[in-house]
Amino acid sequence: MKKNINDALNKQVSLEAESSHIYLSMASWAERNGFQGVADFLYQHSDEERIHMLKLIKFINEREGNAIIPAIQQPKANYKNLVEIFQSILNHEIYVTSEINKLVEITLKEKDFTTHHFLQWYVSEQLEEEALARQINDKLKLIGSDKMGLYMFDRDLARLRTADTDTKNSE
Ligand code: OFO
Numbered sequence: 001m002k003k004n005i006n007d008a009l010n011k012q013v014s015l016e017a018e019s020s021h022i023y024l025s026m027a028s029w030a031e032r033n034g035f036q037g038v039a040d041f042l043y044q045h046s047d048e049e050r051i052h053m054l055k056l057i058k059f060i061n062e063r064e065g066n067a068i069i070p071a072i073q074q075p076k077a078n079y080k081n082l083v084e085i086f087q088s089i090l091n092h093e094i095y096v097t098s099e100i101n102k103l104v105e106i107t108l109k110e111k112d113f114t115t116h117h118f119l120q121w122y123v124s125e126q127l128e129e130e131a132l133a134r135q136i137n138d139k140l141k142l143i144g145s146d147k148m149g150l151y152m153f154d155r156d157l158a159r160l161r162t163a164d165t166d167t168k169n170s171e
Contacts, residue, residue, distance in 0.1 A: 001065035005115055008106050009060050012122075014070035015099055016053035020046045022092065025075035026085050035150075037158030038082060052125070059118055082150070083140050090133040097126040132160075 027042035060067040079085050100122045107116040136157070143149035 001063045002110055002112065005106060005110060005112055006060060006065040008103050009056055010068050012099065012103055013053055013056045013067060015096060016049050016056065017070055017072050019092065019096065020049035020053065021072050022075045023049060025077055029077065029079050035082065035154045037154040041157045041160065086133065086136050086140055090137055093126065093129045093133050097130060100126055
């Protein structure tokens with residue numbers, strides 16, 4: 001594996017680890033603030049990001065590169081409300097997508113078609129995650145500050161998590 005590809009993949013390892021940590025911190029905030037459905041959804045999301053990181057680590061090492069385990073910064077611990085959480089998630093996922101796109105571009109420049117092929121999974125995953133984050137943000141806009149609406153939202157999010165897990169398990 002070429003050094004610039006190895007370095008770019010390690011940068012992505014770091015970003016996936018950071019994503020997992022951010023969602024873990026958001027999950028803990030939701031749990032502390034009585035949104036158990038949101039917390040379950042975010043704990044699950046954090047686990048998924050860790051799996052994304054592991055997939056990269058294993059790929060780099062299988063291709064005789066060097067996967068480096070990064071240090072992770074402490075994420076933000078407190079949020080104003082659910083709107084802030086889900087808007088941050090959407091912004092973060094848009095950023096991750098742009099980083100994946102840069103990685104794909106490097107593999108094309110270097111004619112590394114194996115890594116290019118491997119990254120297609122991440123391209124589709126980002127598409128799904130961005131769409132889901134947009135859908136959730138739209139729901140929250142409709143609910144506004146209605147307490148019953150937020151209660152139902154919390155309950156629905158726990159179900160959404162289960163549906164997503166079920167789909168992934170049957171893949
Ligand atoms: Fe790793 O899937 Fe989003 O960030």
